[in-house]
Amino acid sequence: MAPAFEHLLNEIRTLHETDSLVGDFVSFATDLRPIDHSPRHLPCADHFLSEPIFKHAQLPLAKAFYDAAPDAHWLEPYSSNMIGEDFVQRFGCYCVIGESGAWLSDELSAYVVAMPAGLHYPWHHHPAEEMYYVLAGEGIFMREGEPDEVLKPGGCVVHASNQPHALETTHQPIMAYVLWRNHLKDKPVLTERPISAIF
Numbered sequence: 094m095a096p097a098f099e100h101l102l103n104e105i106r107t108l109h110e111t112d113s114l115v116g117d118f119v120s121f122a123t124d125l126r127p128i129d130h131s132p133r134h135l136p137c138a139d140h141f142l143s144e145p146i147f148k149h150a151q152l153p154l155a156k157a158f159y160d161a162a163p164d165a166h167w168l169e170p171y172s173s174n175m176i177g178e179d180f181v182q183r184f185g186c187y188c189v190i191g192e193s194g195a196w197l198s199d200e201l202s203a204y205v206v207a208m209p210a211g212l213h214y215p216w217h218h219h220p221a222e223e224m225y226y227v228l229a230g231e232g233i234f235m236r237e238g239e240p241d242e243v244l245k246p247g248g249c250v251v252h253a254s255n256q257p258h259a260l261e262t263t264h265q266p267i268m269a270y271v272l273w274r275n276h277l278k279d280k281p282v283l284t285e286r287p288i289s290a291i292f
């Protein structure tokens with residue numbers, strides 16, 4: 094395992110043990126198994142690594158995600174014909190704990206998600222319950238049935254099972270730690286929005 098990934102896992106464990114909101118959402122995994130993990134470079138990794146707000150982030154977990162980025166297996170959660178080529182090029186995501194990550198657990202999945210300034214992550218949903226914990230920058234978090242929230246580093250939000258949600262950046266990028274619990278194998282799908290919700 095790359096040393097940067099071992100360090101990243103330690104920082105994740107520390108966050109779960111020291112931040113009660115994160116630890117109450119899901120305790121650090123007790124059943125971690127290392128799995129085959131090879132780096133996969135995508136254009137979004139270059140965007141991630143060239144972002145000054147990420148490079149100079151203060152939170153230890155943000156630094157750990159930045160330092161592990163060259164060793165990460167970067168993901169494209171949505172195809173370009175589903176969501177558009179621009180989004181695929183600019184939306185960054187890699188997994189630490191989960192099927193595409195370096196360890197597997199039946200208790201949780203753990204990712205980093207990164208978006209540059211001025212990007213809209215459309216409405217989507219999934220059976221897994223989800224927590225976003227902001228590590229750097231800021232973003233507007235939207236959840237069906239609840240007011241929009243602007244979150245900065247240390248802020249977090251929970252998406253209930255199958256609750257449609259979206260994320261938008263304006264003048265700053267965002268890096269967030271993303272946790273899933275329950276229904277870990279079901280992928281996210283874009284949410285068909287009723288006309289009245291779009292206009």
Ligand SMILES: [Fe+2]
Pocket residue numbers: 217218219223252258281
């Ligand atoms: Fe989600």
